[in-house]
Amino acid sequence: MSTAFSDDQYDSAYADGADRYWWSLARNRRIEKLMATLAAQGPALEIGCGRGLVVAALRNHGVDCRGVELAPARPVAGMESFVLTGTDAFAMAPEERARYSRLMLLDVIEHLPEPEEFVARLRSAFPNARSLLVTVPARAELWSNFDEHFGHFRRYDLADLDRLANALRARVASSGYFFRALYLPGLAVARSGRGRATRIVPPSGAFSSWLHRMLGAAMGLVDAVLPAKIPGSSAYACYELD
Numbered sequence: 233m234s235t236a237f238s239d240d241q242y243d244s245a246y247a248d249g250a251d252r253y254w255w256s257l258a259r260n261r262r263i264e265k266l267m268a269t270l271a272a273q274g275p276a277l278e279i280g281c282g283r284g285l286v287v288a289a290l291r292n293h294g295v296d297c298r299g300v301e302l303a304p305a306r307p308v309a310g311m312e313s314f315v316l317t318g319t320d321a322f323a324m325a326p327e328e329r330a331r332y333s334r335l336m337l338l339d340v341i342e343h344l345p346e347p348e349e350f351v352a353r354l355r356s357a358f359p360n361a362r363s364l365l366v367t368v369p370a371r372a373e374l375w376s377n378f379d380e381h382f383g384h385f386r387r388y389d390l391a392d393l394d395r396l397a398n399a400l401r402a403r404v405a406s407s408g409y410f411f412r413a414l415y416l417p418g419l420a421v422a423r424s425g426r427g428r429a430t431r432i433v434p435p436s437g438a439f440s441s442w443l444h445r446m447l448g449a450a451m452g453l454v455d456a457v458l459p460a461k462i463p464g465s466s467a468y469a470c471y472e473l474d
Contacts, residue, residue, distance in 0.1 A: 408460025
């Protein structure tokens with residue numbers, strides 16, 4: 233099984249400056265908050281980390297976090313020592329895999345036809361892992377050209393994430409949707425058939441960066457106010473690996 237992006241997919245999703253894009257800012261804040269809720273609070277590993285945008289954000293907030301990526305991606309500036317690219321997570325040295333008590337699969341399993349087999353292997357490959365955070369694109373009704381461009385096999389709902397716990401032999405500590413402000417616009421686009429933009433255009437200049445920060449903050453505010461079970465364009469589950 234492979235979760236490696238093609239060069240075109242990498243150019244679309246990880247352009248220089250993507251860490252300042254409003255969606256990335258809002259997502260990174262959500263992930264930071266979710267990581268703080270996990271029972272295990274030791275070293276963390278993001279599997280399928282891309283160029284390391286989340287790794288950088290978490291490390292900037294004091295989290296002992298590293299990343300591993302199957303594709304030979306170029307890590308974002310400053311993360312060269314913390315992001316291992318061109319490497320299968322399961323092929324990492326046993327002593328390295330044993331370091332981690334927290335794992336992250338952030339928008340990874342939607343690229344796999346059989347995610348249950350993949351997550352089941354985590355238990356033996358990472359023997360000291362006690363928590364796993366998974367994020368996924370959510371809601372089948374939002375399927376669009378965006379999913380096809382990035383090689384998704386499906387979009388998930390909370391029941392799908394609950395069933396994943398069986399393959400993990402784990403307990404769902406919490407789950408919910410986020411980016412709820414994007415649900416109705418995404419539904420309108422999906423039903424119209426017009427298609428979504430598939431390329432991230434990072435902000436350029438001080439004013440554009442400020443607008444992206446404000447929009448990212450607004451997304452987080454909506455998610456903080458609305459109940460977690462109200463549908464959004466993304467979903468998460470925190471698993472405790474007993």
